[in-house]
Amino acid sequence: MSTAIETHELSKRYRRVRALTECTVTVPEGRVSALLGPNGAGKTTLLRMLAGLASPTGGTAAVLGGAPRQAPAFLADIGFLAQEIPLYRRFTAEDHIRIGAHMNPRWDSSSVRTRLTELRIPLDQRLGTLSGGQRAQVALALTLAKRPRLLLLDEPVAALDPLARRNFLATLTSAAADAADGLTVVLSSHLVTDLERVCDHMILLTGSRVQLCGDIDTLLAEHKVLVGPKGAARIDQAHKVVQTVETASLSTLLVRLNGPVIDPAYQTEDVTFEELVLAYLGADEAPAGKHLTTVGEDS
């Protein structure tokens, strides 16, 4: 299978701030990838560079076989939906459909009309009068009408209520399934459970660097939770300890395995997607891992 996105040490600096540092990721074609990370980790920067809206200050990126650039042929393949759901509030959905028809080579007006009619969103009302969830649906429908090969969505569900979020993600998954020639999606969000439902691939950024990138099932299989007596063995010599939680007598470690765990003192458990994500996000806040000691020790 060919790759939709391949970056090599992609970096972006804004004056003194490092927005993204040596980011090396690969997303195969046809996958739905979750882009995770705390605010300021570089998610938006990465998406904008992939969309050809920002140029890197270091490294390289290949998107659908070429470097992201301001060229009509490249832009036609990218469906980019920015964080703020940008739409003209004084224009109607129909106005946007007509603008899109004038600005894109293979625009599918009828798909937008069908989708919005199904969702009972009026086509002839100013978008400023619609709810946030309806606007997000309009924006997604317009992005899909472009018939992109790569869909880059920057926190599109952040401002939506749970029902609107579910509808939005349902539209997204059905579009990804319907796309005949393999639509690749990268979706950034803070909502881990939403992402788990729709994604099969993940990229996790903290502090402008990539911590994890790969197939979610493979990554879950590579990580285990080990529970054992406090300080029993030097697990970190053989495996990479991501997170340590210690109580008075027990330590619970989330590790990335480097082979089987031989020490019989440890009990091995599978990790969930949420545990995996939280462990890596937490590891960023407390790099030593020791600060995560629970209150049990004090009492």
Add this chain to the structure above:
Amino acid sequence: MTWLVWRQYRAQGAIAFALLAAFAAVMLAGGLQIASHWHSMLAACSGHRACLQQQPPLASSEVVDALLLLGLIVPAVLGVLWGAPLVAHELESRTSDFAWAQSVTRTRWLTVKVGWLLLAAAACGGLIAALVTWWSGPDNALQANAFRPGQFDIQGIVPIGYAVFAMALGIAAGTVTRRTLPAITVALGGFIALRLVIDDFVRPHSRRRSRPTTT
């Protein structure tokens, strides 16, 4: 792309059209009156230069001031008001991210938008210039001078220059400040300052230089 510009600016286009139509109606009515006055004057003096020079001017200074306001200042203010949001408001409301997510490069987006607006400004300026130049014809002939204070600024290609300049100034200010209101303030301030400089320093200078050749 052109359709987007049309959709975004059709309200302003309608306003400009209505204002121009009203202006043209007033100028035509006034101009026909002046022309007939001029012809009766010519007949009365039977073409004698000395007799004509005794006649009062056909365009009073109040009317010229009003024309300066209507034919130069109003279009300039509108140019600034409509030029400033061209980039600034899109950036403020993030709609630029919608436009840039279509299959059109940012260069083309900017070129087409700026191009159409400057063209529209030039067309409006041109129409105003044509009307005022025609209207001023008899008075220019009577005074044997089209370069008097005020008059010069509303005839020939000068109104086109002012209209295009005001629009360009608004667009540039909006692009630099990235905010609509500061851009309007900066551009209006800039336009007024430039107009004062031209009126008080540049024009007297050129009048002094051109006097021997025009009289």
